[in-house]
Amino acid sequence: MRSSLIGCFDIRIIQLLCAVTWCLLSAGLIFGFAALKPVLIAQHVYEDLCYINVAEDPVVELPCTKQDLRLNKMFAVGAVVTNIAALPVGWVLDNYGPRICGIVGALFLFSGSFIYISAKHISFLDPYLTGYISLAIGGPFVFISSFQLANTFPKYSGSILAVITGAFDSSSALFLFYRIYYEKVDPDFNLKKFFTLYLVVPVFIVLCQLFIMPFESYKTLGAVHKLEVEGLDEDGNLPEGQDASMVIPDADECSSLLSGTGPQIQPVLSHGSRRKSVLENYVEARLEKRTRGIFGVLHEKSALEQIKSYWFILMLLFTIVTMLRINYFVATVRSQEEYLLRDSKLAALMNSIFDVALPLLGILSIPIIGIILDNLETYSVLLLVCGLSVFIGIMGLIPSFYPNLLGILLLVAFRPFYYTVVSDYCSKIFGFETFGVVYGSMICVSGCLNFFQTYLDKLTHTTFDMNPTPVNVGLLATTVVISVALLGYIRTQSKRRATLIDDALKSPVATYNST
Template identity: 35%
Template sequence: MSFAPADLALQDQQYTAAYKVSNLRKGAQVTTVVLAYWLASGIMFGFAAFKLILVAEGVYYNLCDDQAESAQSLFTGVDDHTPCDKQDATEPHLCHCVHHNQHLMSTRWPCSRPLRSTGLWIASCPFIAIGSLLIGQSFLIPRFDGYVACNMLLGLGGTFLFVPSFQLANAFPKHSGLVAVIITGGFNASSSVFLFYRIAYEAFDGSLSPEIFFFGYIIVPILILVAEVSIIPSYAYHTTAQLEAKIEKASDQIRDIHISDGDISDSNELIRVRSTRSDRRKAKLDKLEEIAGDTEYREARIRAEEERQETSGIWGILYGISAHRQILTPWYILILLLIVLQIIRINYFITTISSQYRYILGSEEASTINHFFNTALPMGGVLSTPLISLILNNLSVPITFRLLTGFTVAIGVFNCAGYITVITFIIFRPLYYSAISDYTTKVFRFATFSRIYRTLICFSGLVSFTQTGLNTLIYSPLGGDPTPVNTVLSAIGIVIGITLTAFVLLKSREGAREQTEREQSQQEQQRLIFGGNKGYSIGI
């Protein structure tokens, strides 16, 4: 399993040589990134747990028609208060704004730059700090409504923190895949921050108020800032391809001979000088091979990558085509439709799970399922990451999308089944996100990956505000019944999923057939060339 993030547009920038940095320091860098991811990169994905505290604290209870009834339940246990429809429809809008903001900002140029080369970690700190101050003030001063702004700032800070740091996988080239999995696990675990706070909130009977939590949370951006200036590398580590070029250069014995050798008249001195150069070159080669692997290891890695490309069935099918032409192909249009639909579905489920199951199953069972979901969501993201890597590296793209479509069908069919739906969703969510980036890499290749992926995320961010309309639809014409919306979203998702899967399968078979025909043609040419010489000899 390997991971070699690269953006061809950034080849002229400075890089950090991994072989010049100790393993202890690189390990500390990876650990720091994972902790930062866990604490700040995506805490708003734990909105389902945070929403219980919002309700218990009476946020937006003034929207309810019967405010007295809502006020009676303030500052009691998180399960003792049922929000009114207007309150229940308004609070998810906080999360929708975060998702919208994160998707749009992750498409901008600065967010794609590696590590400290643009000071992105430093840029994330004020956003997180100001967002924490605003939300703390909002809880402290009821008339001050800074919830939307602060949530957007927290989401923006998490985006600046998250996007560039995957370059750190190149710190350990031989284990880059494992490092990428660990970093991804840190992001998936970030939704547990609000879960742990909710547990503490309940344990202290609400005395650990949100303003205390968020004012204390300001320590997180401070620690991130300290880590940025003290341990995070100033520039991204060399990619695997760049290390290969350095190894090839260090293996060239001709480099032991310089033009200046002609100025040395003593043959013994010339031998000594060249020997010194050779020793330095070999020492550098040893250090490079120590982190990148020896010749046998690198050849095995190349063979494994070739097998993975062949397994995918569609590797580089749009390679060499400009980005604007790629966007006009069914490869892009179909995946865009799937992303837009699934982003709406995933975010809608996360933000409304409590209200959905409260309508379908009743308050008591809905509360139990919601607690299970809040705990299982971060755990599922972390535990499923290694399995997802195995799936994407060993299954073809058509099979992967069959699997995604199967999950979509299961979530639609078992929507009223409670725990079955939650477990299926928890497995589906990280697999979906990973499969989309994997598809984009394999189909569009690295030359246009950055632009293609950003446009996909941008479009999905633009449509994320439609979730507010879905909430309004459910609480007004549908009387709180989520079934029609879930049914429609599931049906559209199944249609798009089947269409995309069928298209990819058809194209992969066409590609395999063309590859077979090319190989047969080459074999026929070789047979004619070598077979035509039979019976002929050259006389001397």
């Protein structure tokens, strides 16, 4: 079968099409919760919680507080689990390869769908929560296992990663399409029917993994990010099909460097124990200079030393609060807008805009993200991320339609930007050899602490009588404090390392790239 496919098409194109397809249908499915929630309410999920004390309170407004909290908890737990899964996914991928990783993800998607199909007959556990958790675990397995395809066409690795990431951002739209079909076309198309149809997705993934996808990984996660950041493979060489002129534009300089007759060009502040190629030294020297010494700051440290550093701790704190703010808003967007705007129709409209904008603007922002990362130094990128985060928080406090709308549009574009910046930061600061452990640990810890979202939701419903402002003010204030600490630390370190570079360049034995 494989040979016949190769005869018609390049198998690598088919592999990419398969990966993009399943990422569109499963990678970030659970983040479409805001669109799915009205369907769950309409199909009476957790509605029985509203009638437990009906004798004491005969007037029941749906969704009641207990029902709303339980639904929001379902998303909160799913969001926590999907981030925690990043660490075991990396381990499975590195030890068993992408095929096993993808099949494991498909099994979780299948079990989650089956649980929803059988929900009416399951009483020994909460089928809706359990099914959502299973879908949340399956997503990262099938998504992260697709990253290694970036090296199928090394010349276009950045574009391939952008397409796969765009598919992840778009996958939340599946629940939106389901809600539209359910409300406008067929109100009998219930959860059982939807997830019965959805079983096609995990079956498709398994068939692709068995008959089309590579068994061995083209690249590890760290190697993929090295390829994305440096344009070089894990050995410091250009991928097949590229020549040195793509890295060193000046023909004379390129020729002299490769022939060994030119001056030795290497990073001033970090050299490392591994012998590096001429091109690797050239690229890393250029990155070190462009980032004012930030690139490579902890590349030669062990993963434990990196995790204990302020570089890791401060970014971890920023990641925790940012992830918490995003997931809290996704779970409560409708109720927040109802309180702020005092108009259920405007709140419904805002919810609908959010459902459409989440996948759409997530895709449209990807090229802009690439341009920003390619043209701004690390500190400037982080300054932009922190500034946007604070501005979005301020917009969410204003009880007016247009500021809230602006905040929502910026939030959905900010979400992929923030995740991309965190991974870019980890690769540049901590290096590629420890990338899987360090980045996975950061996302895993952040995911665990995001369970605090359920407590914030309960505070909003009870203590603050559905007023989201106190919680949002607290999250915003925390963001400001952590942002100032993170930016202050990086600014100080950047200046210190830039001074070290300048001093080193004045030494008669030091040579450095002038571009």
